[in-house]
Amino acid sequence: MRSLSRRPLHDLSPNRICRTCNLPRRQFSSSLPSPPRPPASGIAPLASRQLLSVTGPDAAKFLQGIITANVVSSKGEPRTDPFYTAFLNATGRVLHDVFIYPVRGCAPGDSAQAAGDDGFLVEVDAAQINALMKYIKRYKLRAKVAFRAIDPAEISVWHAWNDTPNSTTLDIPAADPSRIVFQDPRAPGLGHRIIQLAGHKPPEVDVERATEDAYTIRRYLHGVPEGQDEILREQALPLESNMEHMNGIDFHKGCYVGQELTIRTKHRGVxxxxxxxxxxxxxxxxxxxxxxxxxxxxxxxxxxxxxxxxxxxxxxxxxxxxxxxxxxxxxxxxxxxxxxxxxxxxxxxxxxxxxxxxxxxxxxxxxxxxxxxxxxxxxxxxxxxxxxxxxxxxxxxxxxx
Incomplete structure (x- = not known):
């Protein structure tokens, strides 16, 4: 059998640059062991994910027309809970799978935003954040919205889990102005997403500090894809990517980019x-x-x-x-x-x-x-x-x- 050198998991990025050390991929030539099994409970920083700030009085209405989930609650008001969703192209293919975190008043770092305006943090594949910003700017037109890529040193993304038998809950400190915490809705038992607004210091959780490899292995075991290495950009269909089963699509909302093929597949296709x-x-x-x-x-x-x-x-x-x-x-x-x-x-x-x-x-x-x-x-x-x-x-x- 052909012998091939192993590459670390974090080296698998479309821009061919290792996110950990910023060295070109071709410099990795030594054989490396596979990552160890994930700990039963742990918390891991996700360097592969980055945040985009979308703010302004028209932010909710703007996002409503270009994502698969509903930004508006059943009462007709902008929702306040974080959620999973996707941006599609005009033919219904997935461009970006994202989490969206609503923030009220002023998104972190956007002091110029008027008090009371809606704001959203969009978590996306870090290698694709510039592509996402370029895409959404096409639809801005006269909408009163502003976009800003947030430096990971300013706001970091974490994931925590607890698979310990007879203890599947996590004792995470309650959300406060410096932190957003919510249960990952994509699959039961996957864990909690944590957006740490005050730099890289994680919340004080009584679990083992783990690597992103541990998080990725757990995702694979749960059958949850993430990012454009797994949900292939402009190729993957949202239903083939299980997004309707991962709570990422609202089939009752109004029109959005890519809706026609998605809704037709849902009701008429297999x-x-x-x-x-x-x-x-x-x-x-x-x-x-x-x-x-x-x-x-x-x-x-x-x-x-x-x-x-x-x-x-x-x-x-x-x-x-x-x-x-x-x-x-x-x-x-x-x-x-x-x-x-x-x-x-x-x-x-x-x-x-x-x-x-x-x-x-x-x-x-x-x-x-x-x-x-x-x-x-x-x-x-x-x-x-x-x-x-x-x-x-x-x-x-x-x-x-």
Whole structure:
């Protein structure tokens, strides 16, 4: 099998610059171990995320017309709770997946904003913040709004979780003027988002300090994609990215950019592909029975193949049936260690029965799938198995009834 050098997870950014040390990616040549298992409870700074301030008297109305969630509450007033949403292009493809944090009076650092005006902090993939600002400026026209990219040294993004048995809550200090805390709505048990308005000092939480790699591994295990390395810019559809099941789309709100295709797919189409968590394993091994992160390549639990980890697999590598030719079963997105995310065809790679189907006719228990890449005379490959998280399965089943 072809031997490839490992790269740290934080090196996987579209601008080809490591966010940790600002060195070009080509300078990473040493073999690095996979990140350790995430602690049962922890808090991690998210250097891959950055905030954009949107302020002004027209801020709520402006955002209402260009995002998939509803900025207005059921009472017709701008909502005050943070939420998950997305910006789409005119053809309904995802440009940016974001969190939006409403702030009243004056957003941090925007002292010129008039008291009482609506303000919002938009959390986005840090590598895409300039692209997002350029995109939303197209729709400004005469709206009374102002935009500003916030320096991470001014406001930082954190994520905290607690998977300790019999203690799934976090004792986080109550939100105050220097902090925003809310439960991540994308998947049950994923944790809490924390926006620290007073620099990099995290809130005093009685959990272990962890790295962003730990947060990313937990996201993969929950089947939650994030950023344009996983929700491919101008390619991914919001429903294929599970956004309606992650509380990111309001199908009852008025018009917004990209709404037509999204609402038509919801009511008239069938979503045949979805982003799912996957495990890679050696071709000589049996398929793992469950979705487990194992950083040890020599583990008997079905760890990653020797000298090959998920972060080495090229993005968008096609997933095919093991030993067979035919229709692609999906494509690989991104991973670490022995796990990652793939855009998978449900009727081929899972037992999910789609609306109108008599059964999951093309899926058979025991089917195996593989990823193969490289030059014809020097190919690398592994097997891959997709899993449907229980929260997603329940949500899909409830939607189809």
């Amino acid at each position: 979503v045949r592909k979805r982003i799912l968590p996957c495990v890679i394993y050696d071709r000589a091994k049996a398929a793992p029975p469950s979705l487990v992160y194992d950083p040890d390549p020599d583990s008997e639990a079905g760890g990653s193949p020797e000298a090959l980890t998920a972060d080495m697999i090229p993005a968008e590598t096609s997933i095919g049936r093991s030993g067979k030719r035919g229709r692609s079963a999906g494509k690989w997105l991104r991973g670490v260690g022995n796990i990652g995310l793939g855009l998978c065809r449900l009727e081929i790679m899972t037992d999910v029965v789609l609306p109108g189907e008599q059964a999951a006719a093309t899926f058979r228990d025991g089917d195996e799938f593989e990823l193969e890449w490289g030059e014809e005379d020097n190919k690398s490959g592994v097997k891959v198995k997709a899993f449907v998280p229980e929260w997603l399965r329940r949500s899909i089943d409830g939607q189809q009834r």
